Amino acid sequence: MSESLIPEWPYPRPDQPPVPRPGEAAHTVSVWLVPKFSMLTLFCLLEPLRVANRFGRELFAWQLLSADGDAVVASNGVRIDVDAALGEAEAGELLMVISSYEAEATVTAADRAVLRQAAAHGARVGGLDTAPFILARAGLLEQQRVALHWESVPAFREEFPHIAVSEARFEFADRRLTGSGGAAGIDMMLQWIEHDYGPALANAVGRQLVHQRVSDEEAREAASARAMDNLPRVVVRALAIMEAHLDQALPIPEICRLVGQSQRQLTRLFTAAFGETPKQCYLGMRLDQARCILADSRCRVTEAALACGFTQLAHFSRAYQARFGEPPSRTAERGTTERGPTERGPT
Structure with a gap:
């Protein structure tokens, strides 16, 4: 969409932001929550989409999924209800997997088959935090540069030496999205918003979230400087x-x-x-x-x-x-x- 079609409103609409149902928005995101997932990562993924909807119309819808359709307990012990089971819902335009601790403990061959089927039908498939392990074991990260949580990088390189590990906080390719989790989800979604609707909307959403976008090199240098000061x-x-x-x-x-x-x-x-x-x-x-x-x-x-x-x-x-x-x-x-x-x- 042309950037000119997205007005630069100085403030978002004051009324209740629209949360459209899957299929009622321009884009639908399905989020598969794996037990012990990071709630911070989930919120950072969804909040930019919610805020983008405040700036005019129903751009993004989302649905939460679990392997069996039951509620999922996050790593902080909070129980999250979901909308459907992984194998029973349409993937939508983007199927994101969020996991953290013990990423593969509950994942089955049938679950990985659903991911492959979604990819085969044209959906973008992505994973945050430790979820790239799940995607890699499903055979979906061949010939891809992969970003994941820094703690998991040694294990990923050991198990998948043929897959290139990126030092970036996230990798946004045409069909695959991977990221380190946490605030990287905000930057990933802002890049998607900018890609489809231009920098004006992406910058407005970033300002609304009080989030400053920085390059990966700037982020690494700042983190290194703080640690070594x-x-x-x-x-x-x-x-x-x-x-x-x-x-x-x-x-x-x-x-x-x-x-x-x-x-x-x-x-x-x-x-x-x-x-x-x-x-x-x-x-x-x-x-x-x-x-x-x-x-x-x-x-x-x-x-x-x-x-x-x-x-x-x-x-x-x-x-x-x-x-x-x-x-x-x-x-x-x-x-x-x-x-x-x-x-x-x-x-």
Whole structure:
């Protein structure tokens, strides 16, 4: 639609914003809520559409779906009623999947078939937060650049090495939409609004939501600056080296050499900043990486250990148990209900 057809109203209509039914608006969005989904992500996805409707007419309708048509409990414990079951509702123009914790715990082969069918019939299919795992396992992300929550990136790369992972907060392609969740949903929907109706409406919706659109590079730089503001430069450099070598751990003396600092001085700086020695901090980073891989992928325990630089499985298991209070095999079992016993790694 031409941008000139969307007036630049200084204020939205004061009356009740229209919430049209599916099929009664220019666009219909179906949202499949997977148990333990992020409610913040849901709201950030829908609010730009609601606000856009306040600026003149029924542009967007939406419906909430669950696998069986029953209410879904979000990660914050709030129970959300839905409009229909996934397999019984028409997908509409866009079928979005929202998941967070244990994304695959309740997803069945039949659910993935519904996603493939929607895509085959021309619907855009997307996923936010950890939902790209569901789309990838349905075979819908081949030859795509994928954005997802940063915590899940290591596991996604481990399980789907052939799929390109984007550093952007969201990827808006012609037929596939993926994003990291949270506020990224606002930016994704604003881009859709701008694509179809021009920047005037998108900017008006952004102002109404008190949301400033920034580039991915600006967002990364701001986040990095906030995280590193109060740390000594040598500590920041050491952390960057550790982060770059999670899969093949470097000896601490080598890290000290690379940052040009004595081990005694670097230990003093790390202890002051984190209450941990460089060795303890490095170990924690590698264990955290392993946990992400085990929680979100189908990797065996041995594979996750090797991916994080652990060559001795017994040492890895003891350290993992001490940090997280459970054996790595327990983490691997959650959210991966489709794996057989032979796929589970040892404790």
